[in-house]
Amino acid sequence: MRTGEAPVTRIDDRSVDERIPITLLTGFLGAGKTTLVNRLLSAPDAGKIAVIVNEFGEIGIDGDLIARANEDMLELTNGCICCAAQGDLMDGLNRLFLRKTTGIADPSPLARLFYTDMKLDLTFRLDAVLTVVDLKHVIGQIARSPEAEKQIAIADKLIFNKRDLVDDAEFADAVAAVERLNPFSVKEVTTHGALPIDRLLDLDLFEPKRRDDMVGAWIGADQPASASGEAGDHAHDDHVHTPGVGAVCLQSREPLEWNALLRFFLDLAQEKGENLFRVKGMVHFQNVEKPVIFQGVQATFSPPTYAESWPRGEVETRIVVIGRDLDAAEMQARFAACIARRETVLDRGLGAI
Template identity: 30%
Template sequence: MESTQPVPVTILTGFLGSGKTTLLNRILSEEHGKRIAVIENEFGEVGIDQALVIDADEEIFEMSNGCICCTVRGDLIRVLGNLMKRRDKFDYVLVETTGLADPGPVAQTFFMDEEIGEEFSLDGIVTLVDAAHIDQQLGRSDESTEQVAFADVLVLNKTDLVEPQKIDLLEARLREMNRMARVVRCEMGDVPVETVLNLSAFDLDQALERRPTFLEPEYPFEWTGVYALEPGRYGLSLAEGPDPAMSLVVASNQGVDDAALRDGAEWCVRRYAEPAVPLAPGDAIPFAQHVNLELDSSGRKSFTLEVEAADRVGLYTQHTAEEFELQLIDDNGAVVEPEAERTWVAQHEHDDEVGSISIERDGDVDPEKLNAWLGELLREKGVDIFRMKGFISLAGESDRFVFQGVHMIFDSQPDRPWGAEPRTNQLVFIGRNLDEQGMREGFEACLI
């Protein structure tokens, strides 16, 4: 009897011109040891070699019951149905959809069709975003919004064509819409292959193995400036701003590329979790420590920063540099310009219809109440819920419970035992016009 693992499938979505084919070619050339089959719904911008490529016209099959979660992609069923007869010939399948594709039916195909579900496992949905054009597209088309909402990874491509600050704002907007997705920035589709393949994003067995949370972190700081500094004494000068104090962490040896900034940010999130040391104007700022700068006196205030050896220093500030007219000044009184800047600010100005709701609560949940609440939520709002993930602490159960879903398709199972760990719940929903207040109250009522 067959005991082989299902073949993983990654879906690449994104508007025409967002760079799907470039990324596809990059994956194929880097993974040359692997045998990859590619299913394409549109002719790519450039040719593809080194892979079995199958062109298929998109065919959406809706069912007579009108249920949108039963809507599947007939072309994928047909092509995958044939590919599974040759499954020993390849290790991985990439599906490149058109820019106008609705990701829902593509994902649902793997859950609604028994045979496809047995032979293939949906590994993840990767959405390419053209940094230069997505802002207009998001306003204009449901498809691009849903592609963002469904994504496990958002590849922010062509960042070289857009000002850094605009990209920061764009990233903030995308993160508001989809807080489960990991955002990766790149130029020319140049992302590390491991950030888009083998994600196991729909696999409950591995749901929380890599990271303890389904949420991408919300940063407690809004701005980072990276300065290349020679040894010496510097002054950090701030004017009056909107708040009487501001938190800060100074990182040593800070890189300037996207990956280094993200690593630094994750490290700083942990520093920020520690209690802040209050500093008065004139005090020296220690490295790698959460400090709180007292800024309630009038006029500009200065704190000192001692640099012992040449270093690239990262300042992770609670507010943007602009708000306090932050400046770094050297021994000679000259202003040092940052080598790189990044804004981490969360933006609410766009007010997109699609957004993420996360509920995080300690305590145990009554299984019956939870069932009733979730059942009703999915019946009434399932059409508007694109993705959901979470873990639950069920009363009377020693194991943590994990779930994930696409529209009304809901999949759950016991996970590892809680052990000594505090029992807590996390639920993340990505959807359209979700009633955040109502959902919070609904879940609250399930707690014991």
């Protein structure tokens, strides 16, 4: 599985949304993706799962799980299937369901595809991007590899693996290095990829539309104030003062003007290009009561949708921008210009001038 991704698709649990959920599993070489996938496939309550990998030899499916095999498909004893994408991730989806597309170690092209390919979007939904982190080696990987940085930065959920191989000081250093890149994602700590299925699949974390209870986690609103640097409107985040990949959190308790915010992000996407990795937020727009889910991957943004309620009942815009070499002060100033002007109200009790 190299440093590439393995989409894990649960195909028998569709909830209200009838589309097939896809979990994109990524992480650097040796992080523990293979161990996690084998645990998932051998779980008695896994249901029917399709796993798409670059080549079978790179994932090492446990031989005891294999019932039948041919050159591009494994049928497992528990009813799951595994398809070899042979260097082309979406070709794996083709042979399973559609017959088209592309995939590489960078998860963002696949994520963008769910916004731009109508046939794909009608059949599948991207449930979450999970990145497995090797606690023992992640600091060095981040220092040497932009690919490792981006895999961490774009994740909806970070799985800190190999906890048994690091002491408390090493663990704290590794977590700090990762949180500098993506401080607002959901996080798990594990050894040997030992996580229950309900913390890996059907999370609704990429673009929460089915589970309102996940919206706060998705945007980082469920984290303590100290974790995100919150200090009122337009709060600055200490994570963004380090050059390179980082996150900026834009906040306001005042409603925003739609056209101004749209122009802000169009300009940002044009200026940053591929250095803009991820945008996700809940926005309080002028004259709109419900929170609006607003998000994009690089220059591709999904159509805005509504959430039913605000996390913790607090009406507040909270937008997380993750990318490379972001100018936090400039972004905060431009974001402040998106606040809607208060409408002038004539109080007849005060008379007329």
